[in-house]
Amino acid sequence: WRYQGVVTFDFLRAREESQTRAYTEPDIHCYIGPTFEEAMDWLAYLKSRPKIAFDIELFRSRHISCMAFSANGREGFCFPFAHNNRQPYWNEHQEAAIWLGIAELLLMEKIFYTQNGPFDCWHLWRHGIRTPHMSRGKDSMLMHRLLAPDLPHDLAFITSIYTKIPYYKDESGKWDKEIKVPDDQFWAYNCKDAIATYISCEALEEDLAEYGQTEYYSTTVQPQWDPYLDMRKRGWKVNIDELGKVKGQLTREVEELQVSLKEKLGWVPNSRSWKEMGEFFKQIG
Secondary structure, eight states: OHHHHHHHHHHHHHHTTTTTTTTOOOOEEESSSSSSSHHHHHHHHHTOOOEEEEEEEEEETEEEEEEEEEESSSSEEEEBBOTTSSOOOHHHHHHHHHHHHHHHHHHHOOEEHHHHEHHEEEEEEEOOOOOOOOOEEEEEEHHHHHOOOTTSHHHHHHHHHHHHOOTTSSSSSSSGGTTOHHHHHHHHHHHHHHHHHHHHHHHHHHHHHHHHHHHHIIIIGGGGGHHHHHHHHHOOOOOOOHHHHHHHHHHHHHHHHHHHHHHHHHOOOOOOHHHHHHHHHHEEE
16 A cells, blocks of 8 residues: 555556657766866866756765766766775875865855755765755755655655666665676766756656645755754764653653553553554544
């Protein structure tokens, strides 16, 4: 039942595709393996565009190995910082210039599209890159969570619904487990993430408007970005003594309510059991 809408969508997509025997893949282009001059040209182009999607990839969940951008949902530009053998892609002066260009791009007042962007922005901040305009952007995971809270919100699922890009999430290898794929394949994978994010965000914006959620998302959901990142940067102080008191108080309240339930019902239902909760509701009418 949970996936009824998804299955219906799949049948509608199948019917649409069955109208012709020809299968045409989406016309997307992944630009990878740049020279330094090409990388700087890409940055100049991206700075001129009003909307940008971006995505990072990490080594061992800490170090950014590459970063991709898309400015139209048809092209992806991957800026590599290391090969899959951990050797640097650029010399230190070139890498510094590219990071400076990326920092300047993310400081511009644009609309930025992301998928689980707070994760990316946290790691960018750890690398010295600020992202001060994200609260006016859009995040495909957060939009989808608002529109369909009971469905998965990973990019693979969102891409399958909102784009016609064939499944590609198995093209990245298992980076942290040293099961690596060729550099070109991994960088293209990074590009596809940025492209899919751009397309999905544009489509999700339309769905937000259709269901009257645009204003709520723009004023309540996306603006949480800044305080969330601020708490993550500074840490969140917790009064351990008070926390212990609250836990003790809640435990006592639960125990008292369970005693009260048992007195009234003769038993205590497990709230996670649909069967027991059914019996409970039947018993109390």
